[in-house]
Every structure is written in C-alpha cells, then in structure tokens.
Amino acid sequence: MENFRIPFDIQEEWNALVTEIRMHNRLYYEENLPLISDDAYDSLYRRLVYLEQRFPGLVTFDSPTQQVQTSLLQDGKARISHLFPLYSLDSVYSPEEIAQFIKRTSKALDGDLVRFVMEGKIDGLTLALQYKKGNLVSAATRGDGQMGENVTQHVRHIAHIPLEIDFKDMPEDLEIRGEVYIEKEDFESFNRDRRHRGELCFSNPRNAAAGALRHLDSVHVMHRGLKFAVHGVWPQLKASYGEAMECLRRLGFCMPLSYGFGTTADGLLECFEKVLSERETLKCEIDGLVYKIDSWSHHDRLGYRAKSPRFAIAHKFPAKxxxxxxxxxxxxxxxxxxxxxxxxxxxxxxxxxxxxxxxxxxxxxxxxxxxxxxxxxxxxxxxxxxxxxxxxxxxxxxxDETNTDRRQFMFPRFCPVCQGPVVRLEEEAAHRCISGLKCSAQKIWALHHFVSKDAMDIEGLGLKNVHRLHKEGILNEVVDLFTLSQYKNHWMTLDGWGKKSVNGVLESIEYKRHNVPRGRFFYALSIPHVGKTTANILGKKFSPETLLAMPRDALHEILIQIQGFGYVLAQSITDFFHHNAAQIQNIMRYLTFEKNETVQVFLPFQGKHVVFTGKFHHAPRSRLINDAQHLGATVSTHLSKRTDYLVVGTDPGSKYLKAQALHIQTLTEEEWMELLAAF
Ligand SMILES: NC(=O)c1ccc[n+]([C@@H]2O[C@H](COP(=O)([O-])OP(=O)(O)OC[C@H]3O[C@@H](n4cnc5c(N)ncnc54)[C@H](O)[C@@H]3O)[C@@H](O)[C@H]2O)c1
Ligand SMILES: [Zn+2]
Structure with missing residues (x-):
C-alpha cells in the first residue's frame, strides 16, 4: 500500500540503485574484482539509505541495506552457523559525521560518558573462530552474517590463531571474530610471483586474502603469509571490549592496530589524522579507523540495526x-x-x-x-x-571473453590538430608534430608562452584570451602582438573586454618590448628543449643577431662546446633558428634588447683581426666578411700589426707583400674555407 505514495521516479531510482549495488556486491564479494572504488560504492549505498529513510515503504527484506552482504555461500560448500550474527559497520568520511555519531550515542545513553576504543580498520576478510572447551573446532567466513563458509582446514596456516586456549574462566562455547589479512610486503612478493608465472595480479591485499581462504587448498594458504587480527568476541567477556581484548591477547590473539581510548570527537579525530599520516609506514593495509564503544552494557543498550551495530562506526580514509x-x-x-x-x-x-x-x-x-x-x-x-x-x-x-575491441592503442602518425607528420626523434620518448608554427595548436601555445610571465611577461593575456584573439583573427602569430592596436576598436567590443583592459594589454606590450633581456627573448621563442636556464645561458653568450646570422654547422659546433649543451639541444637550437629565421627577424624589428655588458662570447675567431684581399670564388667577399664577423672576427680593410690573418683571393695586390713583410699569416681562399668548415 505504501508504494502508492512513493513517486514513480523515486521507485525507479531505488530499483536502479538496488540492481547496481547488487552487481557491485557480486563483483566485490564473490569475484574479488571490484569495478568501482569503495567510496564510489559507498555513495551509491548512502543514496539508497537516504531514499529508504525518506520513503520507508521502499524497504524490502532483501534490500542491500537490510542484509549483511555475503561472501558467497557456494552450493555444496559446508556452512557453519555463527553463535551470534556477524554485522557489518556503518562507514563515514567526515568529522561532522563523527560528531553526529558521538552526539547520537551519548543521547541514546542518556548523556552517560561514553568511551570509545580506536582500532585500525584492517582491509581483509572477516573470520569467525569457534572454540569448544578451549579447542578450536571451526572457522567460517562472515557469509550472510548468520552462516558462513567452512574454512576450518585453512586455519593451521594462518598466523596468530591458537588451536587451543586456556579454558579456565571461559564460556564453554566461544566465538572469536577477527580479520584475516596479508601484510603489504607479503602481498607484493606474492603478486610478483604471480606476475612471473604470467598470472593476473590481485588488485589489493583484501582480494588476495579472500581468494586464498575461499578458493585454494591449504598448501597455497600456507604460502600467502595470512595473519589473523582479533576484533570481536561472543559471548561478551569481562566488563568491556577493552578488557576482553586484553584477555584475548593473553590467550595468544593479536590486534596489531590498537590506538587506545577516546571520549570526544576531537580526541577521535586527532588519532585519525595521526594514523592517516602514518598510513604508508604501517605493515598492513587499512582503510580507516573503527571507533567502538568500550562498555558492554552500552552495547546492549544501543543494540543493532538490520546490518550494523549502533555502538561502532568505521571512519574511512579518503581514497588515495x-x-x-x-x-x-x-x-x-x-x-x-x-x-x-x-x-x-x-x-x-x-x-x-x-x-x-x-x-x-x-x-x-x-x-x-x-x-x-x-x-x-x-x-x-x-x-x-x-x-x-x-x-x-x-x-x-x-x-568479457568475447570482447574483441581491446586493441592496442595506436599512436597517431599525423598531428590531430594540423594533420602534419608526427615523428619520434631518436633518444626521445616523445612524438612531435614537426609542422612548427604552421600547426595551430603549437601556434596558440607558442603565443601564450611568448607573453607568459617568465617570457615577455605581458599582462592581461592568459591562455583563454590568446585563444579568443586567435579565433577572432586578430592575433595569428607572435609578430601580430606589436600591431594589435590597429584592431583596438573591434577588440574592445569582444565579450569580457573593454577600453581599460585593451589599453592595459597594449601598454604592457609597449613597455615590455624595450630593453628585453636576451634570455627572456630566447625563452619566449618556444625553442624545443630550451627552458629558462638554457635560454639564459644563450642570452649571456649570444645576441639573437649572431644566432640568426651564423652558418648552421658553425653554430652547431659552437653550441655543443658549451658546458651542459648536448647534441640534441644544439641541434634543436640550430634547426629552430634556421627554420624560423624570417619570423624571428620580423619579431626583432619591434624589440630593443637590454645592453648586455657581460656577454662572454665563445666564438672561435673572437679577438682575431682578419683582412680580405683579392677576388673570391666560393662566395662574394661580403658573405665571407659576414661569416668571419659572426665567428667573432674583427674584419678590417687595412693591415696592421694587430692583423692575425690575411685571406687572399686571386689578384691580391700590394696587401699580400705587406703582410709578408709584417709576418702576418696569409691564407688562400681554400685554406680559409677549410678553417671555417671546422666550425
Ligand atoms: N567497490 C565495490 O564495488 C564494493 C562493493 C561492495 C562493498 N564494498 C566495500 O565494502 C564495504 C562494505 O563491506 P562490509 O559490509 O564488509 O563492511 P566493511 O568492510 O566496510 O566493514 C565491516 C568489516 O570491517 C572489518 N574490520 C576490520 N577491522 C576491524 C576492526 N578493527 N573492528 C571491527 N571490524 C573490523 C570486519 O571484518 C567487518 O566485517 C563498503 O563500505 C565498501 O567500502 C565495495
Ligand atoms: Zn600539428
């Protein structure tokens, strides 16, 4: 009857959630193959809880909120009834939820002072051990909470499970509950072995422990390094959970992750933060802390919900x-x-x-x-x-064995933006589109980089704005920056722009184009492999004019001699200046560079005085002079005592004789070309 009052869409949502949660339960508990993360699962689950709280008519006896999720009770497998049901735990993630939990429990206990035990929530598999008169008689998984799978044959191979305990002062029938887990180190070496054998690896220690207990023969269990951590007992021993644990420790059980007691939200949260920060150093994987009320009488007064106790809560770590x-x-x-x-x-x-x-x-x-x-x-x-x-x-x-489209990913051979060819350079892991500034993706990045803070530092032009101006056709290449003012009127009408912001950008460009430090300019050019440091070294050693004018091979030779510049870097700089010479020259027309007194030039003809005489055949004299200058030489028209070389072509005239008189070294055109070729 209730269902009539439930809106149709809510009913639909509930159905969909239940189906989805059941699917995840099956994958998680039965196949040990979760498809989604725990917190993604928890948010589905919480939505279900929320819907059922708002519309109690939705709740059915088999809703996932009403049943402890089972680690599959396989047909044909022996089952064991638990002495008392095994429950799950409610999970929370935030400090507010912890504060609510404390408030709720304290209210239900009429304001009694409540003490909480804090323990690690070990990521393993629940195991219930039954002892009769001190002898271990059976071991079972949690199953559906009432009954679990019989895994007694494995317990001999799980550490910290005594087969016999001191029976004095103990109930005749005793059930010890705890977690079977694998330490991280054992898990890793176990997975390594599987990888070697070409077997699939387990995604976490919980799955590995579950797989071991539920599917394998004892020999395998022995080799997985399983351990048992105790976190519950039935019937209640002593006056409190804490005292009971103390007693069980003396009997040979372990709980490696006990963090004492807390009474306030702040106390619990402080412990939580501390454990969270130490998480990596713990021997076993934990996914949070469990806070449990210490006093048994408080447990009894609070009781249970359908699948979880009211006296305990799991505070989960944010997923890493x-x-x-x-x-x-x-x-x-x-x-x-x-x-x-x-x-x-x-x-x-x-x-x-x-x-x-x-x-x-x-x-x-x-x-x-x-x-x-x-x-x-x-x-x-x-x-x-x-x-x-x-x-x-x-x-x-x-x-899904039938799925055939799990094809290997093919790296594209053409650039997805400009369709230009893609190459993978030797010694590089990366593929590159080699269309350079012809590729609009690179153009936009290059534009953005040029104006960015460490480059030309032009204010008001972020990536989004560069993109926009590029799309408007106002800013196609770097050089357009310096003629942007002609589009001012149109630009000011664009969304998000106004007179003030446009003027701001234009002023910034005008200011920054003068006295440009060379290093910044080289960095701004987006030369492959050239970061800020390399750009600064380049700026200290070369002017942009030198890099542009120097013959390609000579430049390459000089660059690789600079400490820290390898072959690839030298090649990259040389290619860049060669391929983009016209564009760079265009940009330079608008710039003035900072006077760089400290330029240390590493040029091969630095300090050498050279004079050319006669007619030359390899190249016009002006080219030869230019090349010599770019290699650092001072070229003069007259011989003097300071002249180092006289380069003689045909019909040298009087200079040749004078040079001999002054003992100046003379070089034929061929010899000079040979000397140049060395650079
Ligand atoms: N990713 C998925 O698809 C998927 C599917 C189903 C369940 N899950 C996860 O499993 C959780 C629900 O599983 P659950 O019902 O087994 O609950 P749970 O694992 O969150 O918590 C209850 C269990 O914690 C264990 N535990 C570990 N240390 C403990 C300690 N110190 N004290 C007490 N108990 C301790 C107990 O064995 C107990 O059964 C969900 O919150 C979700 O995180 C994930
Ligand atoms: Zn491209």
Whole structure:
C-alpha cells in the first residue's frame, strides 16, 4: 500500500540503485574484482539509505541495506552457523559525521560518558573462530552474517590463531571474530610471483586474502603469509571490549592496530589524522579507523540495526587511489609540438577531488602499462596532486571473453590538430608534430608562452584570451602582438573586454618590448628543449643577431662546446633558428634588447683581426666578411700589426707583400674555407 505514495521516479531510482549495488556486491564479494572504488560504492549505498529513510515503504527484506552482504555461500560448500550474527559497520568520511555519531550515542545513553576504543580498520576478510572447551573446532567466513563458509582446514596456516586456549574462566562455547589479512610486503612478493608465472595480479591485499581462504587448498594458504587480527568476541567477556581484548591477547590473539581510548570527537579525530599520516609506514593495509564503544552494557543498550551495530562506526580514509574506467585516450599537442596522450576517465573522487583526466606522458608509458580503452585502471594522485594512471586492474578482456575491441592503442602518425607528420626523434620518448608554427595548436601555445610571465611577461593575456584573439583573427602569430592596436576598436567590443583592459594589454606590450633581456627573448621563442636556464645561458653568450646570422654547422659546433649543451639541444637550437629565421627577424624589428655588458662570447675567431684581399670564388667577399664577423672576427680593410690573418683571393695586390713583410699569416681562399668548415 505504501508504494502508492512513493513517486514513480523515486521507485525507479531505488530499483536502479538496488540492481547496481547488487552487481557491485557480486563483483566485490564473490569475484574479488571490484569495478568501482569503495567510496564510489559507498555513495551509491548512502543514496539508497537516504531514499529508504525518506520513503520507508521502499524497504524490502532483501534490500542491500537490510542484509549483511555475503561472501558467497557456494552450493555444496559446508556452512557453519555463527553463535551470534556477524554485522557489518556503518562507514563515514567526515568529522561532522563523527560528531553526529558521538552526539547520537551519548543521547541514546542518556548523556552517560561514553568511551570509545580506536582500532585500525584492517582491509581483509572477516573470520569467525569457534572454540569448544578451549579447542578450536571451526572457522567460517562472515557469509550472510548468520552462516558462513567452512574454512576450518585453512586455519593451521594462518598466523596468530591458537588451536587451543586456556579454558579456565571461559564460556564453554566461544566465538572469536577477527580479520584475516596479508601484510603489504607479503602481498607484493606474492603478486610478483604471480606476475612471473604470467598470472593476473590481485588488485589489493583484501582480494588476495579472500581468494586464498575461499578458493585454494591449504598448501597455497600456507604460502600467502595470512595473519589473523582479533576484533570481536561472543559471548561478551569481562566488563568491556577493552578488557576482553586484553584477555584475548593473553590467550595468544593479536590486534596489531590498537590506538587506545577516546571520549570526544576531537580526541577521535586527532588519532585519525595521526594514523592517516602514518598510513604508508604501517605493515598492513587499512582503510580507516573503527571507533567502538568500550562498555558492554552500552552495547546492549544501543543494540543493532538490520546490518550494523549502533555502538561502532568505521571512519574511512579518503581514497588515495581508485578504480575507474579508461574511456578514451586523447592526444594533446603542446607548445613545442609534443603529442601528449591523455587518459579520459569515468570521473572518480580522489582525496575529495574529482578526477576525470590524467596525463599518460608518452607512447612507451601506454605500452608498458598495456593500457587499452575500456580497461579498468587504478588511478591515484601523485604526491596528492597530479592524477596518475598506475595500472590496469583487470583488463576488460578478462571480464568479457568475447570482447574483441581491446586493441592496442595506436599512436597517431599525423598531428590531430594540423594533420602534419608526427615523428619520434631518436633518444626521445616523445612524438612531435614537426609542422612548427604552421600547426595551430603549437601556434596558440607558442603565443601564450611568448607573453607568459617568465617570457615577455605581458599582462592581461592568459591562455583563454590568446585563444579568443586567435579565433577572432586578430592575433595569428607572435609578430601580430606589436600591431594589435590597429584592431583596438573591434577588440574592445569582444565579450569580457573593454577600453581599460585593451589599453592595459597594449601598454604592457609597449613597455615590455624595450630593453628585453636576451634570455627572456630566447625563452619566449618556444625553442624545443630550451627552458629558462638554457635560454639564459644563450642570452649571456649570444645576441639573437649572431644566432640568426651564423652558418648552421658553425653554430652547431659552437653550441655543443658549451658546458651542459648536448647534441640534441644544439641541434634543436640550430634547426629552430634556421627554420624560423624570417619570423624571428620580423619579431626583432619591434624589440630593443637590454645592453648586455657581460656577454662572454665563445666564438672561435673572437679577438682575431682578419683582412680580405683579392677576388673570391666560393662566395662574394661580403658573405665571407659576414661569416668571419659572426665567428667573432674583427674584419678590417687595412693591415696592421694587430692583423692575425690575411685571406687572399686571386689578384691580391700590394696587401699580400705587406703582410709578408709584417709576418702576418696569409691564407688562400681554400685554406680559409677549410678553417671555417671546422666550425
Ligand atoms: N567497490 C565495490 O564495488 C564494493 C562493493 C561492495 C562493498 N564494498 C566495500 O565494502 C564495504 C562494505 O563491506 P562490509 O559490509 O564488509 O563492511 P566493511 O568492510 O566496510 O566493514 C565491516 C568489516 O570491517 C572489518 N574490520 C576490520 N577491522 C576491524 C576492526 N578493527 N573492528 C571491527 N571490524 C573490523 C570486519 O571484518 C567487518 O566485517 C563498503 O563500505 C565498501 O567500502 C565495495
Ligand atoms: Zn600539428
């Protein structure tokens, strides 16, 4: 009857949520193959709880909120009834929810002072051990909370499970509950072995522990390094949970992650933050803390909900890594033409931030991780900031054998923006579009880079604005920056712009184009491989004019002699100045450079005085003079005592004789060309 009052869309949503949660339960508990992260699961689950609270008529006895989720009770497998039901735990993520929990429990206990035990929430598998008169008689998984799978044959191979305990003062029938888990180190070496054998790796220690207990023979269990941590007992021993644990410790049980007691929200949160910060150093994986009320009488007064106790709560850590689907791999073209593959992910929350994209760096990275579109991948935020795809958790291929489109990702051979050719240079992991400034992606990046803070530092022109002006056709290339004022009227009418902002940009350009430090200019040009440091070194050693005018081979030779400049860098700078000479010269028409007193020139003919005489055949005399000057020589028309070389062509005239008289070295045209060729 109730259902009539439930809006149709709510009923629909409830149906969809239940179906989805059931599917995830099956994958998580039965196949040990979660498809989504725990917090993504928890948010689905919370939505279901919320709907059922608003519309109690929705609740059915088999709703996921009403049943402890089972770790599959397989047909044919022996089952064991628990002495008392095993419950799940409510999960919360925020300090506010902890404060509410404390308020709620204290109110229900009529304002009694409540003391909480704080323990690590070990990420493993629940195990219930039954002892009769001190002897271990059975071990079972949590199952549906009432009954679990019999796994007694394995317990001998799990550490910290005494087969016999001191029976004095103990109930005849005793059930000890706890977590079976694998320490991180054991898990890693176990996965390494599997990888060696070509077997699929488990995505986390919980799955590995669950797989061991539920599917394998005892020999395998023995080799997995399983351990048992105690976190419950039935019937209640002593006066409180804390005292009971103390007693169980003396009997040979362990709880490696006990953090004492707390009474206030602040106390619990302080412990939470501390454990969170130490999380990496812990031997076993934990996904949060469990706060449990200490006193048994408080437990009894608070009681249970359908599947969780009211006296305990799990405070989960924000996810540091998460599993999600790799929906696509897109290619971005950067400012120097590098093609960067980017993973497009089904959005996931990581440490409170939604992540939907992550750089995959280059082709090798994709091949190494064997990433394919449609895979489920583990994503994390490196150093808690940059999202990173760590690994394929379980390839889609394995979930669906018939799926054939899990093809290897093919790196594009043509630039997705300009369709120009893409090359992978030797010694480089990156692919590049080599169309340079003909590629509009590179053009926009190059424009943006040119005006950016560490380059020409032109205010008011962020990437978005550059994009906009480019689209409007006002700003096609860098050199257009210096003639922007002609479009002022149109520019001011564009969305988001006005007289003041346009003038601001124009003034900034006018100011910054004078006295430009050379290093900044070289940096601004977006020369592949040239960062700020390299640009500054270049600026100290060369003027832009020198770099433009120097013969290609000579420039290359000089560059590789600079400390720290390798072959690739020298090549890159040489090619850049060669290919873009006209554009650079165009830009330079609008610039004046800072006087650079400290230029240390490393030119081969630095300080040499050269005189040319006669007719030359290889090139006109003016070219020869130019080349000599760019290699640092001072070229004069008259011989003097300071002259180092006289280069003689045919019909040299009187200079030749004079040089001999002054003992000046003379070079034929061929000898001079040979000397030049060395640079
Ligand atoms: N990703 C998925 O698809 C998916 C699907 C289903 C469930 N899950 C995850 O599993 C959770 C629900 O599973 P659950 O019902 O097993 O609950 P749970 O694992 O969140 O918490 C209850 C369990 O915690 C264990 N535990 C560990 N340390 C403990 C300690 N110190 N004290 C008490 N108990 C301790 C107990 O074995 C207990 O059964 C969800 O919140 C979700 O995070 C994920
Ligand atoms: Zn391109």
């Amino acid at each position: 890594s998460s599993i999600t689907e790799l929906q696509d791999i897109q290619i971005q073209v950067g400012r120097t033409g590098i093609l960067t593959p980017v993973a497009i992910l089904s959005p996931v929350l990581l440490g409170g931030v939604q992540v939907a994209r992550a750089s995959l760096h280059n082709e090798d990275e994709i091949l190494k991780k064997d990433l394919r579109i449609g895979d489920r991948v583990r994503v994390q935020r490196a150093g808690d900031v940059i999202p990173q795809v760590c690994e394929v958790v379980y390839p889609r291929r394995s979930l």
